Amino acid sequence: MKPYSCPGHERSLTQIKFNPEGDLLFSCSKDHVINVWFTHNGERLGTYDGHNGTVWTLDVDSQSRFLVSGSADNTMRLWSVQTGKCLYRWEFPTAVKRVAFSDEDDQIVCITEQRMGHQGAVRIFSVNREDDGTNQPKEPTSMFHPVGSKATLCAFAHTPNLILMGHESGKVALFDAKTGEEVLSNERAHMDLVTDLQLSPDRSYFITSSKDKTARLHETRTLTVLKTYSTETPLNSAAIARGKPYVLLGGGQDAMSVTTTSLRQGKFETRFWHKVFEEEVGRVKGHFGxxxxxxxxxxxDCFASGGEDGFVRVHHFDESYFRVKPYGDLEIED
Structure with missing residues (x-):
């Protein structure tokens, strides 16, 4: 599995995202730049320039028409994927930490940070998909302040009227998108900060990673923990493989202690775990942090990882990955 190493960022990566067709990969970083890459050869297709601070988060809609990004410059921006032009910008009192499109692409949810006397806020905006996309509603359709632990991650849940959120305390919760009321919560989903949250294609279940050194699979409707994957290192990200019963976990010691640890000790590998049997099945090395x-x-057909070292690495799976029988001789039908 020879990876394509994509050296287009000068500082550490914050989020990467494939478009729904899987032919493009978007990456954002602390260097204020958003890049887009061809996944088949790792070549850079272009950049989205305009942010004046760390770009913490991005998402792309299901038609690969609009890209939304959130940054430490206190703005959320809507971009044309094709032209790289910034179509609209929303301004807030604090940094935007997470953005996500709804299933129908007609809404965006974003979380802004709790800082300098401002409460952490969740805002939901309608997206005007008519015309060229430059005419967007300035005010959110709804806005609320989650009480208690700071919210760090958000996504639209299995139904459009619910927002799924991960918190600093390790809590995972469902909120009503219109009223901001907490509908359901699992206070003990994790014991420490939830660092990533990714949903399955049908949004019926999702995976979270945490600084408590575990990743967990949850049912979206009930927030029940279905599976737990325990490692010996803090985790920053977790993803669900398509078509195979695997989950991918990534992390490593924090940047401060990297200089004093070797690569092997630092655990800078992407780990593959069997989604059902909760066993680690392999690791992929490559990053220097x-x-x-x-x-x-x-x-x-492939996965990508973004590291503290500023590199994006795209790995295309070998033929053996598709031939292997993860359940032994048992044939599982999709």
């Missing part, structure tokens, strides 16, 4: 973000192609 902690892995900050992992994404799996919707086609299931």
């Amino acid at each position: 902690p892995i900050n973000t992992i994404a799996v192609s919707p086609k299931g």
Whole structure:
């Protein structure tokens, strides 16, 4: 599995995301730049320039038409994927930590940080998909402040009226998108900060990673923990493989202690775990520092990781990956 190493960022990666067709990979970083890459050869297709601070988060809609990004410059921006042009910008009092499109692409949810006397806020915006995309509603359709532990991650849940959120305390919760009321919560989903949250294609279950050195699979409707994957290192990201019963976990010791640890000790590998049997089945090396973000192609033919070292690595799976029988002789039908 020879990876394509994509050296297009000068600082550590914060999030990477495939488009729904799996032919493009978007990456954002602390160097203020968003890049887009061809996944088949790792070549850079272009950049989205305009942010004046760390770009913490991005998401792309199901038609690969719009890209949304959130940054430490206190703005959320809507971009044309094709032209790289910034179509609209929303301004907030604090940094935007997470953004996500709804299933129908008609809404965006974003979380802004709790800082300098401002409460952490969740805002939901309608997206005007008519015309060229430059005419967007300035005000959110709804906005609320989650009480208690700080919210760090958000996504639309299995139904459009619910927002799924991960918190600093390790809590995972469902909120009503209109009223901001907490509908359901699992206070003990993790014992420490939830660092990533990725949903399955049908949004019926999701995976979270945490600084408590575990990743967990949860049912979206009930927030029940279905599976736990325990490692010996803090985790920054977790993704669900397509078409195979695996989950991919990435992390490593924090950047401060990297200089004093060897690569092997630092645990800077992407780990493959069997989704059902909760057993580690393999590791992929490559990064020279902690892995900050992992994404799996919707086609299931490759995965990508972004590290503290500023590199994006795209790994296309070998033929043996598709031939292996993860359940032994048992044939599982999709």
